[in-house]
Amino acid sequence: MDYYTRAKRFILKNSRPLDMERWNYLFENGSKEDVISVLKTYQNIDGGFASALEPDCWNTNSTPLQTWAATQIIKEINLDDKTHPIIKGILNYLSSNNEFDGHRWNGLNTVVTNDNYPHAPWWSYSTKQELTYNPTASLIGFILKYAKKDTAIYKLACELSKEAYNYFKKNFPLESMHESACFIELYNYMKECSILNLVNMDEFKELLQKQIKQVITYDTKIWNTDYICKPSLFINSKSSDFYLENKDICDFEYKFILKTQDDDGSWKVTWEWNDYLEQWAISKNWWKSDIIIKNIKYIREFDL
Structure with missing residues (x-):
């Protein structure tokens, strides 16, 4: 075999229904809408995602990390429709300031309500964790791709991209592989959308090449x-x-x-x-x- x-x-x-539909779409000529239909069952009314979409956290409240996990599947199935309800929901959630400190979503990488549900030890709530750009750097890129340019969330993402890049340069090389991956996702989103004027993309690419080899x-x-x-x-x-x-x-x-x-x-x-x-x-x-x-x-x- x-x-x-x-x-x-x-x-x-x-597999759970979501992964079955992912498999069907990617390898068996399945439907993109079938993936979306199951993915939507993890989306709360506020537009964020929850309920073990990321299997290490069973929190039923929307969190930035679970919402980031949804963006990964959206990227996997190449959903480019900026008006799709699932996209609008995510942008609404990110616009709501839920778990947003003005600079990062979920900057401590955990939320208080995680402790009320089964979860991996690294998702236990702690205020002692260092601030991180996991998953914020990637979420910024998602906003830059999907939000309309005349919206407040898009303008915020433009400013946040500069903040994130300055953080990356100041703290280079990063220790965390997951934070590194989020910055690579930001770079890829910006390149895909031809957003080349917010940061020095050549410098960004060069630093990321070195960052990858570090981790x-x-x-x-x-x-x-x-x-x-x-x-x-x-x-x-x-x-x-x-x-x-x-x-x-x-x-x-x-x-x-x-x-x-x-x-x-x-x-x-x-x-x-x-x-x-x-x-x-x-x-x-x-x-x-x-x-x-x-x-x-x-x-x-x-x-x-």
Whole structure:
């Protein structure tokens, strides 16, 4: 049985409806609207997202992080309709100042209400965390792509993009791989939309090239056992501005994925929850489906 058949078997047996529709859309000629229809079930009336869309947090209240997770799926299915209700809802949520301190959404990366629901330990609320641009940098890019240019939220995003870039330069190199990924997403959004006048894009690209090399885990012996940083977090296409300078490690990941698929069609989840073990067993399966989808996409994109 080949890698695709094994992966599909796992998805058919274990995935939630959202990941089933993602699989169908990406690999089985399924409908984009079917993905959106399921994705909308995670969207609250305020336009934000919740309810374990990001499987490590079961909070039913809208949060910036869960909303960011929705933008990743919107990007995955290439939903470009700026008037689509799901897009309008997200922009309304981001305009509401919910969990926004004037500079960042969810700057501490956790919210108080997380503690009322099953969650991974890193999503427990704490005011001791350092402020971060995860997921703000990516959300800024989403606004720049989808908001109308005459709206207050678009104008705010223009100012926030400059603030975020200045933060990135001042704190370069960043320690966090996820914060790094959000800045790469901001760069990609700005390039896609030809928004080239807010920051120095050549300088941005050059710094991001160096940032990627700072955070990728080059000790590949621990890739299958530890929670580490692989190039796929940043580079999902050979057309990426960051592919050629990282070609060798990207090509290695392609081979690594093919070699490390488990017999049930999934790949290992290299993190654990300390509490809520019953819910973690469920979330772990959800993560396996998400990893399967991302790995099959990666194999198809980087097929040597």
